[in-house]
Amino acid sequence: MKRTPLYESHLKAGARMVPFAGWEMPVQFSSITAEHNAVRSAAGIFDVGHMGVVEFKGPDALPFIQYITTNDASKLSDYQAQYSIACNEKGGAVDDLLIYRLPDKFIIIANASNTEQDLAWFEKMRAAKDFEVKIIHQTHISLLSLQGPKAEAIATKIIGQDLSSYKRNRCFMWGDILVSRTGYTGEGGFEFFANKNEVVELWNKLLAEGATPCGLGARDTLRLEAALPLYGHEYDDQTSPVEAGYGWAVKLDKGEFVGRAALKKQKEAVPVKRLVGVELEEKGIPREGYEIFSDREMQQKIGHITSGTLSPTLQKAIGLAFLRTSIGNPPAVYVNIRGRSVRGKVVPLPFYKRS
Amino acid sequence: MAPAGLKYSKDHEWVKADGKIATVGITAYAQDQLGDVVFVELPQVGTVFAAGKDFGVVESVKTVSTLYCPVSGKVVEINSALEGTPDKVNSSPYEEGWMIKIEMDNPAELDKLLDEKQYTDLLKG
Numbered sequence: 001m002k003r004t005p006l007y008e009s010h011l012k013a014g015a016r017m018v019p020f021a022g023w024e025m026p027v028q029f030s031s032i033t034a035e036h037n038a039v040r041s042a043a044g045i046f047d048v049g050h051m052g053v054v055e056f057k058g059p060d061a062l063p064f065i066q067y068i069t070t071n072d073a074s075k076l077s078d079y080q081a082q083y084s085i086a087c088n089e090k091g092g093a094v095d096d097l098l099i100y101r102l103p104d105k106f107i108i109i110a111n112a113s114n115t116e117q118d119l120a121w122f123e124k125m126r127a128a129k130d131f132e133v134k135i136i137h138q139t140h141i142s143l144l145s146l147q148g149p150k151a152e153a154i155a156t157k158i159i160g161q162d163l164s165s166y167k168r169n170r171c172f173m174w175g176d177i178l179v180s181r182t183g184y185t186g187e188g189g190f191e192f193f194a195n196k197n198e199v200v201e202l203w204n205k206l207l208a209e210g211a212t213p214c215g216l217g218a219r220d221t222l223r224l225e226a227a228l229p230l231y232g233h234e235y236d237d238q239t240s241p242v243e244a245g246y247g248w249a250v251k252l253d254k255g256e257f258v259g260r261a262a263l264k265k266q267k268e269a270v271p272v273k274r275l276v277g278v279e280l281e282e283k284g285i286p287r288e289g290y291e292i293f294s295d296r297e298m299q300q301k302i303g304h305i306t307s308g309t310l311s312p313t314l315q316k317a318i319g320l321a322f323l324r325t326s327i328g329n330p331p332a333v334y335v336n337i338r339g340r341s342v343r344g345k346v347v348p349l350p351f352y353k354r355s
Numbered sequence: 356m357a358p359a360g361l362k363y364s365k366d367h368e369w370v371k372a373d374g375k376i377a378t379v380g381i382t383a384y385a386q387d388q389l390g391d392v393v394f395v396e397l398p399q400v401g402t403v404f405a406a407g408k409d410f411g412v413v414e415s416v417k418t419v420s421t422l423y424c425p426v427s428g429k430v431v432e433i434n435s436a437l438e439g440t441p442d443k444v445n446s447s448p449y450e451e452g453w454m455i456k457i458e459m460d461n462p463a464e465l466d467k468l469l470d471e472k473q474y475t476d477l478l479k480g
Contacts, residue, residue, distance in 0.1 A: 032416045033391045217390065217417050283438075285394055285414050309416055310393040338396075338412065 004049030005142055005199040013213060021113035023050040026215040036221050036312040038212035039185050043148035045203065045211040046219055052115030053141045053193065054122070057105040058133040065099060065106050068125050068258055070241055072251040076101035081169045081180055083249055086118065087259030091240040091266060094121050096231055098182060100171060107178075107193075109143070111231045125258060142199045146206055147189030147222075149354075154209040155179070155190045163190075177202070184219065186226025186352055224307050227277060227320060227350035233288060233306045234275055234320055242266040243322070245275045245349070273322040277351055278305065280344040284337040285310050286319030293334045294327060298341050302327045305335065311351060317344075318351050356383060356475065358449055362465050363474035364425040369449065372465055377426050380453040381413065381444065384478055389415040392444040395437040397454060402430045406464055410455065413444060422454065426464045432456040
């Protein structure tokens with residue numbers, strides 16, 4: 001089991017550690033609800049040192065990134081990030097990624113559970129067309145995420161400069177730490193690419209400024225309210241970005257890329273399934289895998305829940321779900337919760353949007 | 356940490372017997388493992404359960420956990436306050452967070468359960 005540089009700090013702070021994608025990670029420090037609320041109302045920090053950081057360097061770095069991902073990385077300026085998806089030939093997601101353009105290289109952040117298979121996939125794609133690019137897993141880097149309405153004030157204070165000019169998806173160097181205005185909570189915030197030996201000091205500085213330490217539990221409820229997809233739930237190798245609601249991140253006109261033909265077909269026709277938000281109107285909580293029906297008697301199955309919880313912010317039972325596109329917009333949906341038929345409705349995404 | 360005088364199951368339910376009536380809830384350890392409890396699904400009064408059968412579920416923000424009936428019998432009362440305040444399971448697992456009262460078929464079943472020392476040893480692994 002792998003550990004981030006903060007492992008000992010988390011133990012001392014009384015965090016509950018759980019295995020996640022081969023890492024021992026904190027699932028909660030105090031309570032998921034309290035940590036969730038801290039991020040919505042003030043600021044929280046997350047140890048995301050389990051996420052994979054991969055560097056692409058060489059004359060073909062841009063053409064290679066263009067070839068293996070769906071979004072158009074040529075539109076990126078230096079020190080800018082974009083959301084993108086690496087797809088297989090059938091348009092299914094290999095992983096969903098953030099891609100950063102830096103003056104001499106590209107960097108991607110990969111899901112912890114996918115990093116190893118991503119590296120193998122990238123190498124296979126590189127070799128297939130003999131791209132001149134070095135793919136380097138940056139294991140000396142560890143990520144921290146500072147999120148919430150007070151994130152900017154805290155970051156401004158510890159960095160000691162005005163950060164208001166760095167808009168969403170922009171980044172800058174703070175000494176040798178890359179800082180980006182990105183996140184996965186539905187709030188504004190910053191992510192820090194720090195060297196492993198700098199992470200504990202940075203974490204402690206952020207704590208001292210009043211940020212609440214948060215675990216993977218709150219990270220999941222926060223991203224779910226913001227309707228941000230999580231690989232393995234809303235994405236898998238059978239599910240395309242078009243189906244997951246990220247068709248805007250598939251740029252068919254940028255030239256050839258892996259999965260383009262399949263994704264073009266999906267965009268031009270109607271995909272078989274689509275990702276929607278479901279809110280329950282009767283008692284119960286939707287959970288991953290629960291089946292969805294169009295009728296109270298649960299005869300006609302129309303989809304399933306991919307992620308669900310009781311939303312701490314909205315105090316409503318919410319879930320992301322795949323519905324068969326052919327069903328249209330059903331007036332009501334019925335979720336099979338342990339044999340009980342529980343009525344809900346399809347609602348616009350995201351469930352939560354910061355004001 | 357486990358109160359004396361109660362009986363415990365390996366599934367982390369507690370039982371407090373008063374004559375033929377057994378009050379059932381989940382232990383402090385169980386609620387701590389679950390985290391913030393947001394929903395408790397309890398059976399209807401009158402339902403009959405055999406020992407070891409599931410009688411409901413408790414849901415936290417993160418997860419769903421099945422409740423197992425530690426003794427056989429008929430449900431004579433449920434803690435309907437938990438519908439509005441499921442967090443009582445966290446704040447008061449042995450008192451206000453109780454779940455069901457059962458009229459036991461066979462109070463001798465209590466002897467198969469753990470006492471507080473055995474339960475505490477179980478937690479120590």
